[in-house]
Structure formats: C-alpha cells, structure tokens
Amino acid sequence: MSGPILVFVEHASGEADRVSLETLAFARGLASSLGGVAVEALLIGPGAELGPSLGAHGVATAHVVEDAAIAGVYAPGAWGAALASLATARGAAAVLAPGSDRGAEVLAHAAARLGLPSAANVLSVIPGDPWRLTRQRWAGSLLEDATLDGPMRLLSVAPHAVPVDERPGSPAAAIAQFSPSVSAADLAVRVTGHEAPAAGSVSLSDAKVVVGGGRGVGSAAAFSELEELADLLGGAVGVSRVVTSNGWRPHTQQVGQTGQRIAPDLYIACGISGAIQHIVGCKAAKRILAINTDPESPIMSVADFAVIGDLHAVLPAISAEIRRRRGHGQ
Amino acid sequence: MNVLVCVKRVPQTGGRIVLTTDGQEIDTKFLGFTVSPHEECAVEEAVRIVEAGGGSSTVLTLGPGAAEDQLRDAMALGIDRAILLETDGSEWDPVSTAAAIAEAIRADEAARGAYDVVLFGNESADAGGFQVGIRVAVALGRPVVTGLKGLEIGEGRLTARREAPSGGWETYDLALPAVVGVKEGINLPRYPSVPGRLRAKKKEIERVPVGAASGGPAAAAGAALGPSMVVLRLPEEQRSEAEVIGRGADAAPAVVDLLEKIGVLGS
Ligand SMILES: Cc1cc2nc3c(=O)[nH]c(=O)nc-3n(C[C@H](O)[C@H](O)[C@H](O)COP(=O)(O)OP(=O)(O)OC[C@H]3O[C@@H](n4cnc5c(N)ncnc54)[C@H](O)[C@@H]3O)c2cc1C
Ligand SMILES: Nc1ncnc2c1ncn2[C@@H]1O[C@H](COP(=O)(O)O)[C@@H](O)[C@H]1O
Numbered sequence: 001m002s003g004p005i006l007v008f009v010e011h012a013s014g015e016a017d018r019v020s021l022e023t024l025a026f027a028r029g030l031a032s033s034l035g036g037v038a039v040e041a042l043l044i045g046p047g048a049e050l051g052p053s054l055g056a057h058g059v060a061t062a063h064v065v066e067d068a069a070i071a072g073v074y075a076p077g078a079w080g081a082a083l084a085s086l087a088t089a090r091g092a093a094a095v096l097a098p099g100s101d102r103g104a105e106v107l108a109h110a111a112a113r114l115g116l117p118s119a120a121n122v123l124s125v126i127p128g129d130p131w132r133l134t135r136q137r138w139a140g141s142l143l144e145d146a147t148l149d150g151p152m153r154l155l156s157v158a159p160h161a162v163p164v165d166e167r168p169g170s171p172a173a174a175i176a177q178f179s180p181s182v183s184a185a186d187l188a189v190r191v192t193g194h195e196a197p198a199a200g201s202v203s204l205s206d207a208k209v210v211v212g213g214g215r216g217v218g219s220a221a222a223f224s225e226l227e228e229l230a231d232l233l234g235g236a237v238g239v240s241r242v243v244t245s246n247g248w249r250p251h252t253q254q255v256g257q258t259g260q261r262i263a264p265d266l267y268i269a270c271g272i273s274g275a276i277q278h279i280v281g282c283k284a285a286k287r288i289l290a291i292n293t294d295p296e297s298p299i300m301s302v303a304d305f306a307v308i309g310d311l312h313a314v315l316p317a318i319s320a321e322i323r324r325r326r327g328h329g330q
Numbered sequence: 331m332n333v334l335v336c337v338k339r340v341p342q343t344g345g346r347i348v349l350t351t352d353g354q355e356i357d358t359k360f361l362g363f364t365v366s367p368h369e370e371c372a373v374e375e376a377v378r379i380v381e382a383g384g385g386s387s388t389v390l391t392l393g394p395g396a397a398e399d400q401l402r403d404a405m406a407l408g409i410d411r412a413i414l415l416e417t418d419g420s421e422w423d424p425v426s427t428a429a430a431i432a433e434a435i436r437a438d439e440a441a442r443g444a445y446d447v448v449l450f451g452n453e454s455a456d457a458g459g460f461q462v463g464i465r466v467a468v469a470l471g472r473p474v475v476t477g478l479k480g481l482e483i484g485e486g487r488l489t490a491r492r493e494a495p496s497g498g499w500e501t502y503d504l505a506l507p508a509v510v511g512v513k514e515g516i517n518l519p520r521y522p523s524v525p526g527r528l529r530a531k532k533k534e535i536e537r538v539p540v541g542a543a544s545g546g547p548a549a550a551a552g553a554a555l556g557p558s559m560v561v562l563r564l565p566e567e568q569r570s571e572a573e574v575i576g577r578g579a580d581a582a583p584a585v586v587d588l589l590e591k592i593g594v595l596g597s
Contacts, residue, residue, distance in 0.1 A: 012496055074500070076475065101477050102495060104453075108461035112468035117425050117556035120453075120460045133557065137458055142347055142356075143565055146557035156460070189473045189504055197497035209594050233589070234596055241367065244515070251479070251515025252493070257455070258367045258514040266594050275345055287592060289585070290572055298345040300572045305588060309578035317579035321586045326597065 003091035004038040004061075005031050008083050008106055009054070010098055014047040018164065019098035021057055023157040025165035027096050028058035034127055037093060041173070042086055044079055045071040052172035057165065063178040070182055074102065075190035080109020082180040087114070092152055099156040111154045118154035119146065123161045139257035139280040159261070160284065202236045204253065209235030210264045212255060212282065213243060216271015216292065216311055220248040225315040226270060232322050238262060238282070240272050256281035270311040274299030291315070331385035331483065334438075335376040335449040336431060336463070337369040337404065339397040340456040353561040355421075356456075365400050367514040368451035374519035375512055376449055377408040379483055385446075386410050390434065392427055394419035398535055405530035406522035412533065413438065417541045424457070425555050428465030430540050435470065447488065448509045452476055467509035475502045476511030 005027045009020045016024075027039045038060040043051055051062035063086055065071050070078050083106055087095045097107035099121045111118035121136040123143070130149040136158050137144050148155070197203070204210060211230040213223060223237065230237050238255040239248070255262055257277040263284035270291045272278060279302055282288065290303035291311045300306055307314050342362040350357045365373075376387045389404040391397045392415040401412035415434055422430075439445065448470075450463030460476075467474030480491030480499075486506050492513070494500040504510075522530075575584045589595040 010495070017495070077473070100495065101493075104460035105464065105476055108464040109468070111461065112428075112465045117423065118461060119557040120458060132560070135557065137456060137562070138343070138347065139458065140565065141343075142349075143563050144557075145560045145563065147560060148557045150556070185471070185473070189475055189502060191500045192503045193501040194494065195499040195501075203497060233594055235594075241514075245518070247518055254515070266589070266592060273345070276343065276347060288572075289588070295574070301567075301570070303572040306572035306574050307576050307578075307581040307585060308574060309576075309581065313579045314581060314585075317582035318585050321582040322589075322595070325586060 002034060002037055002093040004040045005034070005094045005096060006083070006087050006090060006092040007039060007041050007059075008095070008097040008103060009041045009043050009062075010100060010102055011043060011045070011047055011050060014050050016050060016054065016057075017098065017100070019100050019103065019157075019159045021164040021166070022160065022162055023096050023098045023103075024054065024057040024059060025162045026157045027094075028165055029162065030094065030096075030125055030127070031058070033125075034093060040090065040092075042083055042178070044082060045074075051175045055173040056167055056170045058167075058170070059173040061176055062173045063176050065178050065180065067179055069187065070180065073191040075187055076102070076105045077109050077186040077189050078182045080106045081113055081182050081186045082178070083107070084110040084113040085180045086178055087152060094153040094155070097156045099158045104156050107154060107156050114152065114154070116150045116152060116154055117148060118156070119148050120156045121158040122155045123158050125155070139277070141257075141276040141280050202234065204236050204238055204255070204260050204262055207236035207262070208265045209233040210238045210255070210262055210267050210282075210285070211235060212238040212240070212267055212269045212272055213249075214240035214270065214272030214278075215242040217243065217248070218271075218312075222312065223249060225312065225319075228319050229268070229315055229322075232319055235264070238267075240275075240278050269299055269303065270315065272299055273297050274302050331379055331383040331447070332388075332443065332445045333376045333379050333385065333447045333449065334388045334390060334435065334445045335369075335372045335404070335409070336390050336466075337365040337373065337400055337451070338391060338454045338456070339363050339393045339400045340365060340454065347564060349562055349564065353563060355562070363396070363399060364455075365403075366451045366453070366455035368453065368512060370519045371514050371516050372449040372451055372512045373404045373407055373409060374517045375481060376447075378517065379447065380410075381408070383483060388413060388438075388445075390431065391415065392422065392430055392540065393417060395537075401535055402530045402533070403522070405533050406526040407520060408526065412535045414535050414537045415540045416537050420541070421559055422541070423555050423558060424459040424461045424465065428462045428469065431462070432466045432469035434538060435466070444507055446506045446508075447483070448472075448507075450476075450509065450511045452478075452511045452513045463509060463511040470509070472507055472509050473504045474509040474511070475504060478510055478512045479515045481510065481512065481516060
C-alpha cells in the first residue's frame with residue numbers, strides 16, 4: 001500500500017475555502033483509484049479548529065501547524081517548506097494544492113525544495129506508471145494530456161475541476177500537531193501589512209450581475225452608461241484587456257486569462273468581441289447577453305442572448321426601461 | 331541597480347486556437363508571436379527601475395532562435411542587453427527551464443556582477459506552470475514573492491504589494507538581491523518609439539546554446555522532469571449560437587423581460 005495523499009488546505013475565519021474543498025474531493029477520487037489510500041490535510045494558521053470537520057470531506061488526519069512564527073501570517077517559502085517536510089515525513093504518494101494564487105505558490109515552493117516536478121491546474125488523473133493527467137493551458141482555453149513521473153506526484157487542482165463532495169455523518173478527522181523546522185531565510189518573506197478592501201463596493205467575484213465593457217465602449221467617460229446599469233441591478237462593472245491597456249479602467253476590473261475569473265448569474269458583454277483570453281474569465285457565468293454592433297462577432301457563439309446594436313443606444317434604453325417599470329410600482 | 335527580466339515567446343492567439351493535426355503544438359502558420367501580458371509588465375517594470383535608480387537592465391529568454399524577436403521588442407522599450415538561451419525549438423518542462431535559467435544567471439553574474447532584482451511573469455501565457463520563477467529563486471537561494479501588482483525599491487530592500495485572497499491588498503518586504511513574479515496591472519507598459527526600435531535592431535544578442543547541443547534538458551536538471559506533454563486538445567464547446575432578442579434601443583423591453591425571467595432585476 002502506498003502512502004497517503006497530502007492536501008494543502010487554505011482557510012480563513014475558521015472555514016476552508018471552496019477550491020480547497022474541491023481539491024479534497026479530487027483527492028478522495030484519486031485515493032480510491034489508488035486502491036483506497038488515506039487522504040490527509042495540512043492546515044497552517046489560526047482557525048485550525050476546523051480540522052475535525054474535514055472528515056466529511058474525506059480527510060482521515062489533519063496535520064495542524066500552530067507555531068505562531070510560521071502560522072501567524074502567510075509566508076510562502078515557509079509554508080512550502082512545511083508542506084515539503086510533511087510530505088517527506090508521511091511518505092506521501094501525492095501532494096495536492098488548490099489552484100488558487102496561494103495554492104500554486106506554496107506548491108511551487110514545495111516542489112522546488114523537494115527537487116520534483118509539479119503540474120499546475122490539473123483536471124483529471126489516471127494513476128499508473130507513469131501517471132497520466134489532463135491539465136489546463138492558456139487558462140483553460142487549451143488542454144494538455146501529459147505524463148507525470150517521480151517518487152511523489154505534486155499537482156494543483158484547477159478550480160471547478162470537480163464539485164465539493166461533503167458527506168455529513170462521516171467520522172471526524174484526527175488531529176495531529178505538526179512542528180516543521182523552517183529556516184530563517186524561509187521565514188524572511190512574509191506578509192508585513194494589510195489594506196482592507198474599499199467599503200461598500202460589490203466585488204467582481206461575488207456580483208450576481210456583471211456589466212462588461214470592451215473596446216466598443218470607446219472612452220473612459222462612456223463607462224458611466226455601464227455603471228448606471230450595474231448600479232440599477234446591484235452588480236459590478238468588468239472590462240476587457242483593451243480597456244485596461246487604454247487606461248480607461250483599473251486592472252482590478254479586468255476579466256480573463258490575466259484578470260479575474262467571474263461566475264455571475266448574468267454577464268452582459270457590451271462592445272466585447274469574445275477573444276478566447278476574455279472568455280476563459282467569464283464562461284462560468286450562468287448566462288451571457290451580448291450587446292454588439294457586429295452580428296458576426298465571435299462573442300455570438302459564446303453568448304446565450306444577443307442584442308445587435310450600438311451599446312450607446314441600447315444601454316441607456318435598458319436603464320430607462322428598468323426605471324420606468326420600477327416607477328410603475330411593478 | 332542591475333535587473334534581469336525573463337520572458338517566454340508564445341504564439342499570439344486570436345479568437346480561437348487552432349492546433350496542428352498531430353496535436354503537438356498550436357498552428358502558428360497565420361500567427362505572430364508575443365510574450366505574456368504579465369511579462370510585458372515585468373519588462374516595463376525593469377526599465378522603470380533602471381530609469382529611477384540607474385544601473386543596467388537585461389532580458390533573457392530560453393527558446394528557439396526566433397525568440398530573438400521578443401528580446402528585440404524588450405530592447406525597443408529600453409532594456410539594455412539580451413541573452414538568448416537557444417534551444418532546438420522543442421518544448422521544455424518547467425524543471426529543465428528553471429535549471430537552465432538558474433545556471434545562466436550564475437554564469438552571467440560571475441562574469442558581470444550580481445543582479446539586485448530578477449523579474450518573472452506570474453505565469454507563462456501558454457504553459458501556465460506557475461513555478462519557473464520560484465524554482466529559479468530557490469536554486470539561487472534568494473527570497474521570492476509572486477503575484478505582484480506593486481513594487482518599490484528601497485535601500486537594499488524592496489516592498490511588494492499584491493491582492494489578498496479575501497479582498498484588499500497585502501504587502502511584503504524583501505532584502506535584495508531578490509526575485510519577483512509580477513502580474514499585469516502593476517504598470518501600463520509604454521509603446522516602443524521608432525528610435526527605440528532602430529536602436530534595438532542594431533544591438534547584439536548574446537546566444538548560449540542549451541539542450542541537445544549541451545547535453546539536453548535532462549542533463550540540465552539531472553533529476554525527475556515533467557510534466558511531459560503527450561498531446562494538446564481543445565476543450566469541448568458547450569454553447570451554441572446566441573438567440574437574438576432585438577435590435578438597437580427597441581430591444582430594451584425584451585432585455586428587461588429577460589432580466590426579470592432570470593431573476594436579476596430585483597426591485
Ligand atoms: C496571453 C494573453 C492574455 C490575455 N488576457 C486577457 C484578459 O485577461 N482579458 C481580456 O479581455 N483580454 C485578454 N487578452 C486580450 C484578448 O486577446 C483581446 O485582445 C481582448 O479581449 C479584446 O478586447 P475587446 O473585446 O474589448 O476588443 P475588440 O476585440 O477590439 O472588440 C471590440 C468589439 O466591440 C464591438 N463594438 C464596437 N463598437 C461598438 C458599439 N458602439 N456598440 C456595440 N459594440 C461595438 C465590435 O464589433 C467588437 O466586437 C489577452 C491576450 C493574450 C495574448
Ligand atoms: N522559456 C522561458 N524563458 C524565459 N523565461 C521563462 C521561460 N519559461 C517561463 N519563464 C518565466 O517564468 C515565468 C513563469 O512561467 P511558468 O512557470 O511556465 O508559468 C514566466 O512568466 C516567465 O517570466
């Protein structure tokens with residue numbers, strides 16, 4: 001029987017994040033195709049009391065690092081070193097991390113320290129000799145079938161590769177304290193300050209409606225038409241790369257391969273052509289409505305609904321119609 | 331201040347990606363080449379650091395001979411010097427790439443002095459391995475932080491800023507020499523000037539053969555490699571043609587009906 005699958009679990013305010021729970025579900029599937037090996041978790045930092053509840057996500061043992069020097073604030077090298085040393089101590093068959101910013105960073109640190117290859121944003125694995133896997137390239141607009149070799153397999157799991165698999169009534173995970181020895185150099189890089197997000201703003205990742213603007217909006221000033229509609233719907237404004245490159249809007253609003261991934265109930269894409277690097281950021285939207293002058297634009301084969309026309313005419317008309325209906329008390 | 335920036339040549343894909351029939355690569359018959367947007371910003375940041383504090387900037391790539399174009403693009407923006415680790419054009423995995431880059435940095439530093447800052451993109455546009463910069467930093471024993479959207483150079487230190495997972499921003503403070511991975515948004519890259527392009531055309535590029543000629547990627551790493559690409563494929567398309575619900579301003583009532591139907595109209 002081979003060693004356990006070790007999963008780095010990100011958590012905040014006493015809750016594991018969603019992509020980490022998906023990664024545990026992925027590990028559960030992988031464990032059974034490896035003949036039923038155990039799934040173990042590494043939890044670093046305050047809030048580690050959530051450990052036992054990970055039993056419902058298939059975790060047999062949660063290793064908890066509480067030493068404030070390591071766990072007090074995020075320290076990528078130290079956390080990667082902790083993951084590497086636990087993986088070695090446990091003789092892990094595989095080490096998994098969520099495909100988030102921190103997950104990818106911690107995994108790369110662990111892999112570099114172990115001198116082993118690692119694969120990012122994996123969608124599925126068939127164990128064997130070697131392992132065969134499918135992973136995302138170009139932020140998911142292209143897939144790669146690859147092999148992964150080595151005495152221990154390291155990979156990050158792409159967000160939404162598998163759904164969360166919570167089974168209430170499962171036995172609680174056992175808790176094991178873990179005190180890694182981490183060098184001063186590893187601890188030297190750590191978070192030294194925080195700035196809170198701007199109060200009252202609807203974040204792109206949480207918005208139910210995102211009104212997206214591209215080159216077709218034409219100017220920074222014309223974004224007021226998008227903002228008006230977003231405000232009426234309690235949503236947020238998102239933009240294409242052309243818009244941030246022109247300096248019309250801040251990069252924090254960019255949707256796509258090098259921007260944010262969004263998953264609203266509705267994405268209204270205005271004056272956006274639908275380049276694949278943009279679409280990978282919004283394809284998780286439940287529905288897409290395109291507003292575009294060009295009925296042949298590639299966005300038409302991605303959107304569910306379309307209005308053909310000049311967004312400068314269409315958007316104000318939609319906002320006026322919403323006001324008119326609300327004015328009539330619905 | 332001496333800075334190095336590492337970039338990777340990638341195809342400039344358009345609305346959709348087309349693969350060669352054997353699925354081994356993107357069909358680039360009708361495509362130009364570029365570098366990842368993160369790397370464009372890393373180049374701009376390198377130029378700004380030297381503009382502000384003096385010193386010299388160098389751009390490095392590992393890739394085919396044609397990757398010279400991407401080095402000249404960087405020099406047109408103000409990078410002083412370029413190094414091409416020349417391969418036969420085959421795909422290199424992240425372990426081999428990082429080993430070759432770390433070795434090249436060591437050799438270059440031995441000859442010309444240390445780099446205070448080595449800049450990488452957060453991830454390459456095509457492979458998206460999220461690891462080459464970190465592997466190089468660990469090999470060189472230097473502090474590293476990735477995902478940066480802000481960078482300030484101080485006396486023997488740098489301060490870095492990036493988006494925090496729960497919203498807002500977090501900062502890091504690193505002793506130099508250091509390695510950083512930057513994200514698009516850290517700056518707005520300038521456009522190349524005509525004199526800049528002309529100057530870049532005339533500059534020499536230092537070519538160092540790597541790979542088959544010098545023993546192959548495996549020899550560079552001397553350890554487990556991968557992941558090793560077997561074949562590329564396009565994801566299945568799920569959506570079909572959009573339903574046109576109207577034209578121009580007259581479409582407004584139909585749009586608002588739709589908002590109501592999907593439950594996002596609110597009140
Ligand atoms: C590695 C890489 C990463 C990238 N990452 C991203 C990313 O994260 N996000 C991103 O968005 N892009 C990204 N890009 C860029 C991407 O390839 C496209 O260049 C970009 O998305 C195009 O933006 P756009 O749709 O606004 O502009 P265009 O492609 O120019 O489209 C403009 C559209 O507006 C329409 N239009 C014009 N006027 C009007 C009007 N008055 N009313 C209605 N419609 C009108 C036109 O018909 C057209 O369809 C990336 C590129 C690369 C190479
Ligand atoms: N072949 C290469 N030549 C130079 N730099 C590279 C190469 N591959 C990757 N890099 C750098 O490493 C970063 C991360 O790449 P990756 O690990 O592939 O996501 C990129 O943004 C580049 O800055």
